[in-house]
Amino acid sequence: MSQIFFDNWETLFRTLIIGVLAYVSLVMLLRISGRRTLSKMNAFDMVVTVALGSTLATILLNRDVALAEGVLAFALLIGMQYLVTWSSVRMPWVRKIVTGEPALLVYEGKLLPSALKRARVTEDEIHSAVRSAGRQTFEQIKAVVLETDGSFSVVQHENAQATSSLQGIVIPGKGKLGGSDLH
Numbered sequence: 001m002s003q004i005f006f007d008n009w010e011t012l013f014r015t016l017i018i019g020v021l022a023y024v025s026l027v028m029l030l031r032i033s034g035r036r037t038l039s040k041m042n043a044f045d046m047v048v049t050v051a052l053g054s055t056l057a058t059i060l061l062n063r064d065v066a067l068a069e070g071v072l073a074f075a076l077l078i079g080m081q082y083l084v085t086w087s088s089v090r091m092p093w094v095r096k097i098v099t100g101e102p103a104l105l106v107y108e109g110k111l112l113p114s115a116l117k118r119a120r121v122t123e124d125e126i127h128s129a130v131r132s133a134g135r136q137t138f139e140q141i142k143a144v145v146l147e148t149d150g151s152f153s154v155v156q157h158e159n160a161q162a163t164s165s166l167q168g169i170v171i172p173g174k175g176k177l178g179g180s181d182l183h
Contacts, residue, residue: 055073109137
């Protein structure tokens with residue numbers, strides 16, 4: 001019964017030392033890997049983050065896992081994440097697999113019901129995004145886009161001479177927006 005609350009000083013000391021060293025190693029590896037590892041998360045980034053947390057917990061609590069093995073696991077996960085993000089910047093097909101595509105939910109002030117259903121987004125969430133952008137009505141906006149990281153972008157009507165940020169977004173049933181579709 002006493003092992004439920006306290007086993008021995010050796011296990012506490014091991015957890016303390018390994019925890020500090022594993023944490024420092026993880027922070028150093030994340031800093032080396034660059035800002036992209038710590039940016040807003042898409043599904044792939046979230047999986048890597050959860051795996052890093054699970055690895056840290058395993059290193060801390062499993063006596064059969066040496067610190068060197070844990071640091072190697074950190075390096076492997078971060079290295080794979082770096083390789084995938086490097087590839088996704090250079091190869092559009094990799095980017096599409098890893099991050100998906102943004103979804104147009106409102107266009108020209110009109111809700112797109114089929115897009116809302118596919119994205120599992122409610123009208124209330126759209127209204128909230130529009131309010132957060134400082135707009136009162138849908139007519140004041142060009143579009144609402146569900147980004148690949150789960151955030152909403154509210155695009156206001158732009159100057160006819162400007163390049164639109166909606167270029168390449170797919171309108172359900174119509175295809176991708178191009179330069180002439182945006183004004």
